[in-house]
Amino acid sequence: MADMKQYVQDTLDLIAKRDPDQPQFKNTVSKVLESVIPVLEAHPEFKEQKILERIIEPERVITFRVPWQDDKGEVHVNRGFRVQMSSAIGPYKGGLRFHPSVNLDILKFLAFEQVFKNALSGLPIGGAKGGSDFDPHGKSDNEVMHFCQSFMTELYRHIGPDVDVPAGDIGVGGREVGYLYGQYKRIRDSYDAGVLTGKRVDYWGSLARTEATGYGLLYFVKNMLDAKDISLKDKTVVVSGSGNVATYAIEKAQAFGAKVVTCSDSNGYVYDPNGIDLAAVKEIKQVRRGRIKEYVETHPQAEYHEGCKGVWTVKCDVALPCATQGEIDLESAKALVANGVIAVGEGANMPSTLDAIAYFQQNKVLFAPGKAANAGGVSVSALEMAQNSERLQWTFEEVDGKLQDIMANIYKNAKANAEKYADPDDLVAGANITAFVKVANVMLAHGLV
Ligand SMILES: NC(=O)C1=CN([C@@H]2O[C@H](COP(=O)(O)OP(=O)(O)OC[C@H]3O[C@@H](n4cnc5c(N)ncnc54)[C@H](O)[C@@H]3O)[C@@H](O)[C@H]2O)C=CC1
Numbered sequence: 001m002a003d004m005k006q007y008v009q010d011t012l013d014l015i016a017k018r019d020p021d022q023p024q025f026k027n028t029v030s031k032v033l034e035s036v037i038p039v040l041e042a043h044p045e046f047k048e049q050k051i052l053e054r055i056i057e058p059e060r061v062i063t064f065r066v067p068w069q070d071d072k073g074e075v076h077v078n079r080g081f082r083v084q085m086s087s088a089i090g091p092y093k094g095g096l097r098f099h100p101s102v103n104l105d106i107l108k109f110l111a112f113e114q115v116f117k118n119a120l121s122g123l124p125i126g127g128a129k130g131g132s133d134f135d136p137h138g139k140s141d142n143e144v145m146h147f148c149q150s151f152m153t154e155l156y157r158h159i160g161p162d163v164d165v166p167a168g169d170i171g172v173g174g175r176e177v178g179y180l181y182g183q184y185k186r187i188r189d190s191y192d193a194g195v196l197t198g199k200r201v202d203y204w205g206s207l208a209r210t211e212a213t214g215y216g217l218l219y220f221v222k223n224m225l226d227a228k229d230i231s232l233k234d235k236t237v238v239v240s241g242s243g244n245v246a247t248y249a250i251e252k253a254q255a256f257g258a259k260v261v262t263c264s265d266s267n268g269y270v271y272d273p274n275g276i277d278l279a280a281v282k283e284i285k286q287v288r289r290g291r292i293k294e295y296v297e298t299h300p301q302a303e304y305h306e307g308c309k310g311v312w313t314v315k316c317d318v319a320l321p322c323a324t325q326g327e328i329d330l331e332s333a334k335a336l337v338a339n340g341v342i343a344v345g346e347g348a349n350m351p352s353t354l355d356a357i358a359y360f361q362q363n364k365v366l367f368a369p370g371k372a373a374n375a376g377g378v379s380v381s382a383l384e385m386a387q388n389s390e391r392l393q394w395t396f397e398e399v400d401g402k403l404q405d406i407m408a409n410i411y412k413n414a415k416a417n418a419e420k421y422a423d424p425d426d427l428v429a430g431a432n433i434t435a436f437v438k439v440a441n442v443m444l445a446h447g448l449v
């Protein structure tokens with residue numbers, strides 16, 4: 001054990017030495033590697049073949065200039081990225097994020113997580129992430145289109161249906177995917193629908209992709225609660241965010257009979273004691289592209305609070321962070337536990353800090369880690385690729401049925417490995433081990449590449 005602990009520490013030291021400016025990447029790697037120590041013990045060939053040194057190094061990182069002009073004719077220059085982390089299991093796959101906070105550290109941690117998430121899905125997809133420090137908020141459709149066209153004018157040469165298949169993430173939804181796809185098709189002079197997922201259904205997107213991450217999160221959480229004979233019916237649920245993941249998490253939680261009392265955006269959160277009116281949230285966010293505080297204008301019983309952290313002080317049975325990384329820190333975890341939270345399901349990527357996760361686990365809160373619980377989105381993206389390959393479109397029910405099976409399998413596999421190697425309820429370790437073993441074995445099969 002000491003030998004493998006040292007191997008993990010040496011690998012983390014290597015990151016610190018090579019990339020001292022990437023603390024989030026190092027944190028993410030440390031959590032995964034710490035979990036897989038028992039597996040390294042059982043498989044000395046992983047160390048002999050330097051699997052850890054290889055798995056932390058992206059196969060390729062592309063950075064590029066994205067010049068564009070706003071509606072007033074002023075020129076702007078943003079930075080574009082694509083981190084192609086691993087193609088062991090399939091073409092690189094993962095979303096594009098447009099947000100001012102985007103940098104290489106964030107995209108490397110997201111790409112690293114994506115490799116393991118995609119392995120958990122059981123579908124033929126490798127891992128990647130990309131994006132830009134461009135902020136779509138407050139931009140006109142025309143400005144967003146010009147930005148997307150400029151971004152794709154470089155990215156097109158690095159992607160393809162069997163090479164790398166981007167999709168949406170924060171700040172990249174159906175509108176952006178449409179502009180990106182239009183420019184790709186124009187430059188390549190080829191329809192190649194499978195080059196991007198999250199497309200609109202009328203140009204070969206998959207039914208249920210829009211809903212998939214939020215619905216998948218609830219399917220995963222339901223599996224986790226069912227195993228303890230706990231029902232979601234009449235439970236109080238706190239959700240953060242009001243974007244793609246949050247919206248459809250709220251929708252499915254309500255369909256399961258839960259009462260969702262909050263949602264938020266980067267300015268603040270809404271608490272509605274009667275339960276969130278999802279139609280109103282969709283109207284504000286999807287139609288008007290407005291701020292969540294507008295909700296209280298038509299719902300006088302609801303309260304709006306400035307700032308995001310307060311949402312975790314609202315009493316609830318189940319917490320679903322669906323906004324962004326690091327949104328639940330130790331203090332928020334303590335507030336949730338003090339208020340009696342039973343379960344936390346991560347819709348966002350790495351929304352809980354490492355000390356918050358440890359606190360939940362110490363206090364026996366059922367914890368569904370993002371790479372397992374939010375894998376429904378990328379899974380349906382892989383189903384979109386399959387539909388594009390066969391030039392067919394499946395029904396909503398067919399895709400949703402497959403999504404339910406995929407989430408049940410992810411839960412089952414993570415639980416089995418938690419029971420075999422760690423605390424039986426430690427789904428963080430269970431998910432990390434399941435995914436790592438799969439990726440590492442395929443890397444060995446491919447030789448030294
Ligand atoms: N869209 C997808 O299919 C998937 C998304 N995710 C993750 O889910 C999370 C949310 O993504 P989407 O819903 O797609 O994005 P989105 O852009 O549709 O919504 C993001 C939401 O988070 C809020 N937000 C963004 N930055 C924030 C900050 N710094 N503080 C507080 N709130 C903030 C926004 O106001 C918005 O409500 C991200 O962590 C993303 O990586 C994970 C798996 C798949």
Ligand SMILES: O=C(O)CCC(=O)C(=O)O
Nearest residue numbers: 094095167169377378381
């Ligand atoms: O559907 C995809 O490829 C993107 C999903 C994604 O970015 C994620 O799972 O975080």
